[in-house]
Amino acid sequence: MRFVESLTRRPWTIAVGLTAIVVLWLASGALRPTSETVADDAAPAPVAAARVQIRLRHAEPVTRTVKIYGRTAPARTVEMKAETSGRVTTLGVERGKRARAGQVLLKLDLRDRQARLEQARAGVNEHRSAWEAQQELKPQGYVSDTELAATLARLESARAELIRAQLDLEYMQVRAPFDGTVQERAVEVGDYVRAGDPVATFVDNTHLVVTGSIAEQDAGFVRVGELATAALVTGQDVKGRIRYLSPVADEATRTFTVELEIPNPAGDLPAGVTAEMRIPGGEVLAYRVAPSLLTLDANGALGIKTVDEQNRVEFHEISIAHSEANGVWVTGLPESAEIIVVGQGYVSAGQPVTTVEAHPEETALAAGKTMGKKESGTRQ
Template sequence: MTRMSRSLIVQIVGAVLLLTAAGTAWFLGTQGDGEGAAGGPGGFGNAPAPVIVAEARSDTVVERIEAVGTARARETVEVVAELDARVVGIGFEEGQRVTAGTVLVELKDSREQALLREAMARRDDAEAQLKRARQLLQSRNVSQARVDELRSEFDAAAARVAIIESEIRDLQIRAPFDGIVGLRDVSPGAYVSAGRRITTLDDIDVIRIEFSVPERFYGRLRPGLTVTSRTAAFPDRAFTGTVSRIDSRIDPATRSVRVQAEFPNEDGRLRSGMFMAVQVDLEERDTVILAEEAIVSQGERHFVFVVEDGHAHRREVVLGLRRAGEVEVRTGVLAGQRIVTEGVDRVRDGGPVRTLTADRSDAPQGSAPGAGAS
């Protein structure tokens, strides 16, 4: 190989090496700029990552149980006839409010009245004979055995009078408590048999709503808890009551416990049988609230980035209740701390950040809008 050939080869190899070195330097330089600008791990630069932050704030949250239930009257009864008889009088209007003792229905009692007069006559006669016998007993003109016999006859006659008087009272059907009567099922002149329903009577001054609560909440239930309820009949109104009774047993089929709540109902809006949506307030507490998009989840663990002195620091947090667009933080963050809400994918633990406002055109993309902090 000639000297000229060797020189040409050396020049070519040198040029190739030079180009290779220049290309490598250019490639590494551009990669380093990209990583550094992003602030990601492994970057060659240290440019602050653009983020939007919001302050964690104090707020009050209420932990609730949601259920459905049915409204019941505090007291309810079917008014029925106790004897076979004919209806001779109706003493109420349907839907009327009545007081305890009001005569609702009168049944025919002419036969019982006649029997009562006969029984009273027998009782009076037995009483008169007993008095005469006691007088004769003092003069020994009658035996003690005869006096005792007459005493038994008088007691039997008096008992017969009491029985008939009770039957007559039963022929006057009265309201057992204050309440509102329902529709009547009989008409004047109708013959009713014992047990026949006449009407219904409901005490709705206080309404009871019965509902079921999952077993896991049983230990936190107690009488006096606030209950809010709504019904489709009055969609714009919320009714407020309190837990009054908790069943002593858990239903093994549904793994739930029955609960009763009482609601004042002076205006009578709520009626027995209504379908009710129920919320039970278990606990009201002051806590820290964050925007939901600030949370970074890794399996069952959750983190946020707290911005301090221009750097982002990752903190593990324990979450609580969730509501629209927000989440409760039980531990890990204090109210007033600045939390990254947008751009969390650009941030590394301890890395520098540059805070933007929510309306900046260079705000990080791919996250839901959040509150800005400057």
């Protein structure tokens, strides 16, 4: 009874006692490891090798395709200017309309141009008659050589004035320099123009040029005059020839300018739209694979994973040689390779794996095709 009363008066003794018991229990467990812990440290459980599906593939010859993006533009663009002064009286071709070479696009007021031409012709006739008369009188000694030379000079001056008058009259009509289309018109009927004033923008869209920039590592595949194709953003596919490759790379971008000229006789292909040029780059050995087989390594390089003879994963950095609707042709692998077609996303280079021969339909899907019956096998 006294002991209970003592505990009641001093409750802190209970707390101290319980704390001492807990500390002793924890210490005994730390100093005496259990048999299970010792066993785990001595013999860790083995980790099973990852299981992947592979398929033996062989490289095939394919034409490498260099793809670059550019924009279409007319083959020629001319800023037409007035060559004489005058007031616009007639517009021969409206904006957006096609014109043949030599067709009148606009006319200026002739005013006194015709009168000047007739005056120049009269001057030529007058000086010619004087010169011919003096030639007949010279043998009789009535005309000196100096007088005859002066008359001939006046005749030549009159002829030059006649040519200027003829040209001035011709300049009153602005004509199309080649077959093409009036893109813009800077004047209207009644406007007064002076020599050198712009009157219209005329484009040759009977041919279009796709201009783009090609990387320096691909420039060596391009040959001026070779055939190439382009896919316009409008959905139109066209063919043409390479007409220009810049001899020097751009200092800022390290790329080369390339131009593809394509025929457009009907004028139905638009200028100023985005286009993808596809330039053949020679024959290479490549593999046709589905894009899903492509992976990235730790450095961000694009590649494909294979299995070597020791059943270890290898990563091969690749380049895309050609693209198709259901697959891509890639280079960078050996001539024969066991490509991982299922499970490549769960293994890394150097990792040991257990391989299974892929089913034919898995192989077909990996190559962008479709097949039927299944086959399988295992290699460890």
